[in-house]
Amino acid sequence: MERKLIIANWKSNPATEKDALRIFRGIVAGVRKAKAEVVVCPPFVLLSALSHVAGRMSRVSLGAQDVFWEHGGAHTGAVSPEMLANLGVKWVIIGHSERRRLGETDLDICRKVRAAIAGGLKVILCVGEPLSVRKKGISVAEQFVRKQLAQALACIPRRYPFPSERLVIAYEPVWAISTNRKAKPDTPENAALMIAYIKKVLRSRFYILPTVLYGGSVNTRDAKGFLAHPGIDGALVGGASLKPKDFTAIVRAVGSR
Numbered sequence: 001m002e003r004k005l006i007i008a009n010w011k012s013n014p015a016t017e018k019d020a021l022r023i024f025r026g027i028v029a030g031v032r033k034a035k036a037e038v039v040v041c042p043p044f045v046l047l048s049a050l051s052h053v054a055g056r057m058s059r060v061s062l063g064a065q066d067v068f069w070e071h072g073g074a075h076t077g078a079v080s081p082e083m084l085a086n087l088g089v090k091w092v093i094i095g096h097s098e099r100r101r102l103g104e105t106d107l108d109i110c111r112k113v114r115a116a117i118a119g120g121l122k123v124i125l126c127v128g129e130p131l132s133v134r135k136k137g138i139s140v141a142e143q144f145v146r147k148q149l150a151q152a153l154a155c156i157p158r159r160y161p162f163p164s165e166r167l168v169i170a171y172e173p174v175w176a177i178s179t180n181r182k183a184k185p186d187t188p189e190n191a192a193l194m195i196a197y198i199k200k201v202l203r204s205r206f207y208i209l210p211t212v213l214y215g216g217s218v219n220t221r222d223a224k225g226f227l228a229h230p231g232i233d234g235a236l237v238g239g240a241s242l243k244p245k246d247f248t249a250i251v252r253a254v255g256s257r
């Protein structure tokens with residue numbers, strides 16, 4: 001892909017709209033000249049406030065961190081793709097390991113991917129192996145990720161008009177994200193090998209060639225190594241995306257115009 005894509009996943013932060021606006025404005029100002037495309041994914045309740053700011057500043061778009069698969073109706077607590085699209089939200093993260101850990105199944109994920117695309121959103125689908133799988137070797141990890149991809153896309157009809165630009169994959173080795181206490185960093189070379197494998201699987205099985213991001217932890221020191229790698233199309237950044245200075249330094253590691 002030509003321009004790298006960098007996603008800020010704020011997870012369950014910050015607690016106030018005031019802080020969200022401060023962080024968001026800091027990011028918008030900091031990435032003005034960056035060569036990357038930037039998406040900020042705050043919690044649902046902050047999307048509306050940020051959409052008023054994002055609407056006037058098109059360089060940074062908004063994403064949600066989850067979505068429900070029904071398009072409305074009696075589903076207490078659920079947020080539909082249409083609700084998000086009507087707020088001006090363009091993207092949604094689906095299948096993050098932190099949601100899978102809470103019990104989200106492959107079938108849930110598949111329904112969400114299908115509904116989000118049908119509702120006009122672009123999907124960032126997260127896949128990645130836990131440490132216990134990685135310890136069994138690269139080919140076991142590859143098979144694990146291959147199965148996650150197959151199951152996440154299994155309910156999508158074969159003939160579905162599935163343009164590659166509507167699906168982005170984030171490869172998050174679960175052992176390399178900061179919420180994992182035993183987290184240790186991956187290397188750009190390692191990550192690029194799995195990303196190449198993901199692209200191969202999607203090309204041969206699904207005839208699509210999506211953007212594939214690195215979703216393990218990145219910080220201001222190691223971002224350049226990941227983002228400069230020609231096989232890595234961008235990054236999904238968690239903790240560091242709540243600090244505008246750090247996040248903009250990561251985005252600027254891609255280079256500026």
Ligand code: PGA
Nearest residue numbers: 177178215217237238239
């Ligand atoms: P982190 O999160 O950057 O805080 O490790 C990454 C992720 O959850 O994808």
